[in-house]
Amino acid sequence: MSTKCPRLLCLALALLVMPVAGVSAAAEPADFTVVLLPDTQLYAESHPETYVAQTEWIKRRAAADRIKFVIHLGDIVQNVDAEAEWKNADRAHRVLDRAVPYSVLPGNHDGGPGNTALYNKYFGPARFQKCPWYGPHLGEKNDNNACRFEAAGMKFLVLSLEHNPTKKTLDWANQVVARHKDRRVIVATHCYMRPGRRDKIGDRLWNDLVRKNDNVFMVVSGHVLGWEHLTSTNDAGRPVHEILSDYQGLPNGGDGWLQTLRFVPERNQIQVRAYSPTLDKVNKDPKHTYTLDYAMQPERRKKAG
Numbered sequence: 001m002s003t004k005c006p007r008l009l010c011l012a013l014a015l016l017v018m019p020v021a022g023v024s025a026a027a028e029p030a031d032f033t034v035v036l037l038p039d040t041q042l043y044a045e046s047h048p049e050t051y052v053a054q055t056e057w058i059k060r061r062a063a064a065d066r067i068k069f070v071i072h073l074g075d076i077v078q079n080v081d082a083e084a085e086w087k088n089a090d091r092a093h094r095v096l097d098r099a100v101p102y103s104v105l106p107g108n109h110d111g112g113p114g115n116t117a118l119y120n121k122y123f124g125p126a127r128f129q130k131c132p133w134y135g136p137h138l139g140e141k142n143d144n145n146a147c148r149f150e151a152a153g154m155k156f157l158v159l160s161l162e163h164n165p166t167k168k169t170l171d172w173a174n175q176v177v178a179r180h181k182d183r184r185v186i187v188a189t190h191c192y193m194r195p196g197r198r199d200k201i202g203d204r205l206w207n208d209l210v211r212k213n214d215n216v217f218m219v220v221s222g223h224v225l226g227w228e229h230l231t232s233t234n235d236a237g238r239p240v241h242e243i244l245s246d247y248q249g250l251p252n253g254g255d256g257w258l259q260t261l262r263f264v265p266e267r268n269q270i271q272v273r274a275y276s277p278t279l280d281k282v283n284k285d286p287k288h289t290y291t292l293d294y295a296m297q298p299e300r301r302k303k304a305g
Helices: 007-017 041-046 048-061 083-097 117-123 167-179 200-210 298-304
Strands: 032-037 067-072 134-137 145-151 154-161 184-189 216-221 226-233 239-246 258-264 269-276 281-283 290-293
Touching (some): 067 145, 154 167, 226 290
Antiparallel strands (some): 134 145
16 A cells, blocks of 8 residues: 555645645635644554544645644654554545645654654655655655645745754754745644743754744644643744644543644734544633734734844
8 A cells, every 4th residue: 555645646735835826815815724733642542533533624624724734743653563553543644645735753652763664664755755845854764854835925834853853853954944044934843842831852942943043933742741832032032932732641542632723814813723523622721722923914024023
Protein backbone atom coordinates (compact mmCIF):
# COMPACT_ATOMS: atom_id res chain seq x y z
CA MET A 1 0.00 0.00 0.00
CA SER A 2 1.54 3.25 -1.11
CA THR A 3 1.58 6.27 1.16
CA LYS A 4 2.84 8.64 -1.54
CA CYS A 5 0.77 11.67 -2.41
CA PRO A 6 -0.44 11.18 -6.04
CA ARG A 7 0.55 13.89 -8.49
CA LEU A 8 -3.02 14.81 -9.44
CA LEU A 9 -4.07 14.89 -5.79
CA CYS A 10 -1.22 17.22 -4.89
CA LEU A 11 -2.04 19.54 -7.77
CA ALA A 12 -5.62 19.67 -6.52
CA LEU A 13 -4.51 20.35 -2.95
CA ALA A 14 -2.20 23.08 -4.22
CA LEU A 15 -5.28 25.01 -5.29
CA LEU A 16 -6.31 25.10 -1.63
CA VAL A 17 -3.10 26.73 -0.47
CA MET A 18 -1.99 28.83 -3.45
CA PRO A 19 -3.74 31.73 -5.19
CA VAL A 20 -5.27 30.97 -8.59
CA ALA A 21 -4.00 33.03 -11.51
CA GLY A 22 -6.50 35.65 -12.61
CA VAL A 23 -8.45 35.61 -9.35
CA SER A 24 -7.93 38.64 -7.14
CA ALA A 25 -7.31 38.29 -3.41
CA ALA A 26 -10.40 40.42 -2.83
CA ALA A 27 -12.56 37.77 -4.54
CA GLU A 28 -11.51 35.13 -2.02
CA PRO A 29 -13.17 35.08 1.43
CA ALA A 30 -10.67 36.38 3.96
CA ASP A 31 -11.38 34.14 6.97
CA PHE A 32 -9.63 30.77 7.06
CA THR A 33 -8.84 27.98 9.51
CA VAL A 34 -5.84 26.01 10.73
CA VAL A 35 -6.52 22.85 12.78
CA LEU A 36 -4.33 21.57 15.62
CA LEU A 37 -4.41 17.78 16.02
CA PRO A 38 -2.94 17.03 19.47
CA ASP A 39 -1.49 13.77 20.80
CA THR A 40 -3.39 10.96 19.08
CA GLN A 41 -1.37 8.20 20.72
CA LEU A 42 -4.20 6.55 22.66
CA TYR A 43 -6.50 6.70 19.65
CA ALA A 44 -3.89 4.87 17.56
CA GLU A 45 -3.50 2.31 20.34
CA SER A 46 -7.08 1.69 21.50
CA HIS A 47 -9.58 4.04 19.83
CA PRO A 48 -8.75 4.16 16.10
CA GLU A 49 -12.35 5.10 15.26
CA THR A 50 -11.87 8.39 17.13
CA TYR A 51 -8.76 9.22 15.11
CA VAL A 52 -10.67 8.60 11.89
CA ALA A 53 -13.61 10.63 13.18
CA GLN A 54 -11.29 13.60 13.67
CA THR A 55 -9.87 13.48 10.17
CA GLU A 56 -13.26 12.75 8.60
CA TRP A 57 -14.65 15.83 10.34
CA ILE A 58 -11.76 17.93 9.01
CA LYS A 59 -12.46 16.61 5.51
CA ARG A 60 -16.18 17.44 5.77
CA ARG A 61 -15.49 20.95 7.06
CA ALA A 62 -12.56 21.74 4.76
CA ALA A 63 -14.53 23.81 2.25
CA ALA A 64 -17.04 25.48 4.58
CA ASP A 65 -14.43 26.45 7.18
CA ARG A 66 -11.74 27.11 4.59
CA ILE A 67 -9.32 24.79 6.38
CA LYS A 68 -5.95 25.60 4.87
CA PHE A 69 -3.72 23.37 6.97
CA VAL A 70 -3.70 20.73 9.74
CA ILE A 71 -0.81 20.53 12.23
CA HIS A 72 -0.21 17.31 14.16
CA LEU A 73 1.55 18.00 17.47
CA GLY A 74 3.38 14.69 17.86
CA ASP A 75 2.89 11.40 19.72
CA ILE A 76 1.05 9.96 16.78
CA VAL A 77 1.20 6.52 18.43
CA GLN A 78 1.59 5.22 21.97
CA ASN A 79 4.08 2.39 21.34
CA VAL A 80 6.80 3.16 18.84
CA ASP A 81 7.37 -0.47 17.81
CA ALA A 82 3.68 -1.43 17.48
CA GLU A 83 3.17 -1.38 13.73
CA ALA A 84 -0.58 -1.91 14.13
CA GLU A 85 -0.77 1.54 15.73
CA TRP A 86 1.10 3.09 12.81
CA LYS A 87 -1.37 1.42 10.45
CA ASN A 88 -4.24 2.97 12.42
CA ALA A 89 -2.60 6.38 12.14
CA ASP A 90 -1.97 5.88 8.43
CA ARG A 91 -5.63 5.00 7.92
CA ALA A 92 -6.73 8.20 9.64
CA HIS A 93 -4.30 10.40 7.73
CA ARG A 94 -5.19 8.88 4.38
CA VAL A 95 -8.49 10.71 4.86
CA LEU A 96 -6.53 13.98 4.96
CA ASP A 97 -4.48 12.91 1.93
CA ARG A 98 -7.71 13.35 0.01
CA ALA A 99 -8.77 16.57 1.66
CA VAL A 100 -6.28 19.14 2.98
CA PRO A 101 -2.52 19.63 3.44
CA TYR A 102 -1.07 18.62 6.80
CA SER A 103 2.18 18.25 8.69
CA VAL A 104 3.44 15.67 11.20
CA LEU A 105 6.33 15.50 13.64
CA PRO A 106 7.66 12.75 15.91
CA GLY A 107 6.94 12.98 19.62
CA ASN A 108 8.79 10.99 22.25
CA HIS A 109 6.35 8.07 21.87
CA ASP A 110 7.08 8.10 18.12
CA GLY A 111 10.78 7.55 18.81
CA GLY A 112 11.95 11.12 18.40
CA PRO A 113 14.73 11.85 18.26
CA GLY A 114 16.72 8.84 17.11
CA ASN A 115 14.32 5.89 16.77
CA THR A 116 11.92 6.99 14.05
CA ALA A 117 12.11 4.09 11.60
CA LEU A 118 8.39 3.29 11.68
CA TYR A 119 7.48 6.98 11.78
CA ASN A 120 9.43 7.45 8.56
CA LYS A 121 8.04 4.25 7.04
CA TYR A 122 4.53 5.66 7.26
CA PHE A 123 5.14 9.43 7.41
CA GLY A 124 8.52 9.87 5.76
CA PRO A 125 9.41 12.28 2.94
CA ALA A 126 8.17 9.80 0.32
CA ARG A 127 4.60 10.37 1.50
CA PHE A 128 4.82 14.07 0.69
CA GLN A 129 7.58 14.40 -1.89
CA LYS A 130 5.28 15.22 -4.82
CA CYS A 131 3.17 17.68 -2.85
CA PRO A 132 4.09 21.25 -3.90
CA TRP A 133 3.42 22.63 -0.42
CA TYR A 134 5.93 20.31 1.29
CA GLY A 135 9.59 20.88 2.04
CA PRO A 136 12.34 21.31 2.86
CA HIS A 137 13.10 18.54 5.35
CA LEU A 138 16.29 17.87 7.30
CA GLY A 139 18.42 15.03 5.94
CA GLU A 140 16.76 11.88 4.62
CA LYS A 141 14.06 11.74 7.29
CA ASN A 142 10.86 13.64 7.96
CA ASP A 143 11.63 14.20 11.65
CA ASN A 144 12.01 17.92 10.93
CA ASN A 145 10.16 19.51 8.05
CA ALA A 146 8.59 22.66 6.69
CA CYS A 147 5.35 23.15 4.76
CA ARG A 148 3.79 26.19 3.12
CA PHE A 149 0.31 27.56 2.57
CA GLU A 150 -1.24 30.85 1.52
CA ALA A 151 -4.48 32.50 2.58
CA ALA A 152 -6.07 35.95 2.47
CA GLY A 153 -3.08 37.37 0.61
CA MET A 154 -0.62 36.14 3.28
CA LYS A 155 2.13 33.54 3.02
CA PHE A 156 2.70 31.08 5.86
CA LEU A 157 5.32 28.50 6.79
CA VAL A 158 4.68 25.66 9.26
CA LEU A 159 8.00 24.51 10.73
CA SER A 160 7.63 21.12 12.45
CA LEU A 161 10.44 20.02 14.78
CA GLU A 162 11.23 16.75 16.55
CA HIS A 163 10.87 16.23 20.29
CA ASN A 164 13.74 17.97 22.14
CA PRO A 165 15.47 19.30 19.00
CA THR A 166 19.24 19.00 18.77
CA LYS A 167 21.57 21.92 18.04
CA LYS A 168 21.88 20.65 14.47
CA THR A 169 18.10 20.75 14.14
CA LEU A 170 17.84 24.25 15.55
CA ASP A 171 20.65 25.50 13.29
CA TRP A 172 18.72 24.08 10.33
CA ALA A 173 15.47 25.61 11.59
CA ASN A 174 17.05 29.06 11.84
CA GLN A 175 18.32 28.73 8.27
CA VAL A 176 14.88 27.73 7.00
CA VAL A 177 13.19 30.66 8.73
CA ALA A 178 15.86 33.06 7.42
CA ARG A 179 15.24 31.83 3.86
CA HIS A 180 11.51 32.48 4.23
CA LYS A 181 11.42 36.03 5.55
CA ASP A 182 8.41 36.68 3.33
CA ARG A 183 6.37 34.12 5.29
CA ARG A 184 4.66 34.22 8.66
CA VAL A 185 5.97 31.25 10.63
CA ILE A 186 4.20 28.82 12.95
CA VAL A 187 6.65 26.61 14.85
CA ALA A 188 5.19 23.23 15.81
CA THR A 189 7.00 20.91 18.20
CA HIS A 190 5.95 18.20 20.60
CA CYS A 191 7.28 19.55 23.91
CA TYR A 192 7.41 23.29 24.62
CA MET A 193 5.01 24.25 27.44
CA ARG A 194 3.47 23.17 30.68
CA PRO A 195 0.31 24.84 31.96
CA GLY A 196 1.27 28.43 32.72
CA ARG A 197 4.90 28.39 31.55
CA ARG A 198 7.47 27.09 29.10
CA ASP A 199 9.50 24.10 30.25
CA LYS A 200 13.29 23.69 29.86
CA ILE A 201 12.99 22.45 26.27
CA GLY A 202 10.64 25.35 25.52
CA ASP A 203 13.04 27.88 27.01
CA ARG A 204 15.82 26.53 24.80
CA LEU A 205 13.64 26.74 21.69
CA TRP A 206 12.55 30.25 22.65
CA ASN A 207 16.10 31.51 23.13
CA ASP A 208 17.77 29.65 20.25
CA LEU A 209 15.06 29.99 17.60
CA VAL A 210 11.79 31.74 18.30
CA ARG A 211 12.72 35.05 19.88
CA LYS A 212 15.45 35.78 17.30
CA ASN A 213 13.18 35.50 14.25
CA ASP A 214 10.62 38.26 14.02
CA ASN A 215 8.47 36.40 11.47
CA VAL A 216 7.71 33.61 13.97
CA PHE A 217 4.33 34.60 15.45
CA MET A 218 3.14 31.34 17.02
CA VAL A 219 4.42 28.16 18.69
CA VAL A 220 2.10 25.16 19.11
CA SER A 221 2.81 22.03 21.15
CA GLY A 222 1.34 19.07 23.04
CA HIS A 223 3.07 16.36 25.14
CA VAL A 224 1.93 17.53 28.58
CA LEU A 225 -1.70 17.03 29.53
CA GLY A 226 -3.20 20.50 29.57
CA TRP A 227 -4.49 23.43 27.60
CA GLU A 228 -2.96 26.85 27.91
CA HIS A 229 -2.07 29.93 25.92
CA LEU A 230 0.57 32.54 26.65
CA THR A 231 1.90 35.52 24.74
CA SER A 232 5.58 36.45 24.87
CA THR A 233 7.45 39.34 23.23
CA ASN A 234 10.29 38.58 20.82
CA ASP A 235 13.49 40.55 20.31
CA ALA A 236 11.77 42.75 17.70
CA GLY A 237 9.08 43.72 20.22
CA ARG A 238 6.37 41.66 18.51
CA PRO A 239 3.99 39.23 20.23
CA VAL A 240 4.42 35.47 19.87
CA HIS A 241 1.42 33.35 20.80
CA GLU A 242 2.26 30.03 22.51
CA ILE A 243 -0.42 27.32 22.63
CA LEU A 244 -0.44 24.05 24.56
CA SER A 245 -3.07 21.52 23.51
CA ASP A 246 -3.13 17.94 24.86
CA TYR A 247 -6.32 16.10 25.80
CA GLN A 248 -5.00 12.54 26.12
CA GLY A 249 -5.78 12.31 29.86
CA LEU A 250 -9.52 12.71 29.30
CA PRO A 251 -11.81 9.68 28.87
CA ASN A 252 -11.46 7.48 25.80
CA GLY A 253 -7.95 8.71 25.08
CA GLY A 254 -9.04 12.33 24.78
CA ASP A 255 -12.66 12.17 23.59
CA GLY A 256 -11.65 13.44 20.15
CA TRP A 257 -10.89 17.01 21.24
CA LEU A 258 -8.93 19.18 18.82
CA GLN A 259 -8.48 22.92 18.38
CA THR A 260 -9.39 25.10 15.43
CA LEU A 261 -7.66 28.41 14.78
CA ARG A 262 -9.93 30.72 12.81
CA PHE A 263 -7.95 33.61 11.30
CA VAL A 264 -10.12 36.73 10.85
CA PRO A 265 -7.96 39.35 9.07
CA GLU A 266 -10.63 42.05 9.11
CA ARG A 267 -10.59 42.00 12.92
CA ASN A 268 -6.90 41.15 13.33
CA GLN A 269 -7.93 38.16 15.41
CA ILE A 270 -7.33 34.42 15.69
CA GLN A 271 -10.39 32.75 17.19
CA VAL A 272 -9.32 29.53 18.94
CA ARG A 273 -11.99 26.91 19.57
CA ALA A 274 -11.86 23.49 21.24
CA TYR A 275 -14.19 21.04 19.50
CA SER A 276 -14.81 17.30 19.69
CA PRO A 277 -16.22 15.63 16.56
CA THR A 278 -17.08 12.51 18.55
CA LEU A 279 -19.01 14.42 21.22
CA ASP A 280 -20.13 17.19 18.84
CA LYS A 281 -19.40 19.72 21.55
CA VAL A 282 -17.47 22.98 21.95
CA ASN A 283 -15.65 23.55 25.23
CA LYS A 284 -16.36 27.21 25.98
CA ASP A 285 -14.04 27.40 28.98
CA PRO A 286 -11.65 30.33 28.32
CA LYS A 287 -8.64 28.04 28.59
CA HIS A 288 -9.98 26.07 25.63
CA THR A 289 -11.86 28.63 23.53
CA TYR A 290 -10.56 32.18 23.30
CA THR A 291 -9.47 34.99 20.98
CA LEU A 292 -5.92 36.12 20.23
CA ASP A 293 -4.95 39.49 18.77
CA TYR A 294 -2.79 39.14 15.67
CA ALA A 295 -2.06 41.93 13.20
CA MET A 296 -2.90 40.84 9.65
CA GLN A 297 -4.04 44.09 8.05
CA PRO A 298 -0.87 45.68 6.56
CA GLU A 299 -1.36 49.12 8.07
CA ARG A 300 -2.08 47.67 11.53
CA ARG A 301 0.82 45.24 11.29
CA LYS A 302 3.10 48.20 10.63
CA LYS A 303 1.86 49.97 13.76
CA ALA A 304 2.17 46.79 15.82
CA GLY A 305 5.79 46.32 14.72
